Amino acid sequence: MYARISSDVEGSGLEVTRQLEDCRKLANSLGWSVAEEYVDNDMSAYSGKRRPAYERMLADLRDGERDAVIVYHVDRLTRRPIELEQFLEALDAAKVRQVRFVVGDTDLSTGDGLMVVRILAAMAANESATKSRRVKRKMEQNAAASLPHGGYVRAFSYAEDKVTVIESEAVVIRQFAERFLAGESLRSLAAWLEDNEVATVAGKPWRTTTLRAVLASGRIAGLREHQGVIVGPAVWPAIISEEQHRRIRALMQQKAVSGRRAPRxxxxxxxxxxxxxxxxxxxxxxxxxxxxxxxxxxxxxxxxxxxxxxxxxxxxxxxxxLYRLDTSELADALAGRTAQDEALAEVTEQLAGDRAQLEELATAYADRAITMRANG
Ligand SMILES: [Zn+2]
Structure with missing residues (x-):
């Protein structure tokens, strides 16, 4: 098993412990025994600093000490496309065929699987190269507009003081809790919101994931949560009862476990x-x-x-x-050498957007796999 903590990509909110936990679960479900957990603390990944655990793992693979690898996501494994190629070569040389990912699992013994993992690695590298530029620009914008860092938005059905109930929204939540418990799907509830032109607090259309997070939250039952665990009553008033809250969570859990959705x-x-x-x-x-x-x-x-x-x-x-990957333009873009070029900057932004979308799907997938802890 390989895990890495870093500050390079969006997915890095994942602490090493969570990466390892999920990898252990995967090993368990595959019936594999874990010979070693290789962990690197690599906060400035893109600088190309050495990763001792990763190098040790490659050496062990080459020496035939290990016959399989489990990683959370390919962006934990390699930081640049060239590192992925080195990893694939090491696998090939040692005839290791068993490689599994918790998120974005693909079969590396097929051409399609290799293609997917190469795309993911290219996107991760691109994200690393463009992130510092984007973050800096955003901070400059915020400073110019006298906005605080980050985007605080109030929770649905509570005012910005986080305590006062907004009755017009609370009515919706109460009604939805009952309808959900009566068996109505999140999809149908979200459709109702859309039909009635009720937007989220960010002014966007509701998605079932957003709606699920609101309905599953302890907040609306007047409960204070810390890292997904209820720690006690909150200072704000409840909108639904604690009993309803427990039933909603149980129902969601049940749906997650029944696994009606197949893995991606x-x-x-x-x-x-x-x-x-x-x-x-x-x-x-x-x-x-x-x-x-x-x-x-x-x-x-x-x-x-x-x-x-x-x-x-x-x-x-x-x-x-594959045709595109073979051009010097893409190599330059991935190496961040063309940040000045307007047209390419636009394409890399688009790529980053697509990657965020991919990440969102992957996270949703991971959330189902790890029960509802992340919904709180
Ligand atoms: Zn269409």
Whole structure:
């Protein structure tokens, strides 16, 4: 098992303990015994500083001491595409075929799996290179507008003092708690919000993930939470009862455990765009055929009029990506050498956006795998 703490990418909110915990769970479910946990503390990853544990793991792989690797996500494993290639070479030389990721799991023994892991590594590297630039610009903007750091927004149904109840929103929460407990889906509740033009506190349309977080929160039951654990009654008034809160959590847990959703096996989910309306396409299988579809409704907002069979598209994209990866322009972009170039800066922003989207999906996936702790 390999884990790394760093400050380079968005996903790094993940402390090492959580990475290790989830990796151990995966090992457990695979029935693998863990020979060693390699951990690096690498706060400035992109600088190219040495990682002793990582190097030790590579050496052990090459020496045939290890026959499998588990990592949380490929962005924990490698910081630059060239490191990924070194890792893949080491695997090849040692004939190690067993590599698993907690998030973004792909089969490295197939061409498609290799393609996916290379794309993820390229995106992680790109994120590292552009992040410092974006953060700096954001801080300058905030300073110019006299805004505090970070974006504080109030919680739905409470005013900005975090204590006063906003009755018009509390009514919605009470009603939703009852409807959810009566069996209505989050998707249908989110659709109701959309139809009635009720926005989130950030002024955005509701997603089921946002709605789930609100309904599952101890906050609306007047409970103070710390790191996902209820620590006692809060100073603010409750909107729903503690008993309702417990039943909502239990119901969500039950749905998560029943696992109606399959693990993600669609490399391009959320990355492809509908040719008719421009919205991202998501995975949907029909019997044994893997497909990408334009999904209408609250979470997606597409037109629902486009469906494409996955395999040929993935093959086409694989070819296009490999072609692009082979250009000196991309090598420069990944190395951060073209930050001055306007056109390329725009493309790298887009890439960063797409990656954030990918990360969001991955996080949602991870959240299901680790019960509801992260929803608090
Ligand atoms: Zn569409």
């Amino acid at each position: 096996r669609y490399a391009l989910s959320g990355l492809l765009r509908c040719g008719k309306c421009g919205h991202p396409l998501y995975s949907a299988a029909r019997q044994t055929t893997r497909r990408y579809v334009c999904v209408s409704g609250p979470d997606h907002g597409g037109c629902g009029r486009l469906t494409v069979v996955a395999a040929p598209v993935e093959e086409l994209i694989a070819k296009a990506v």
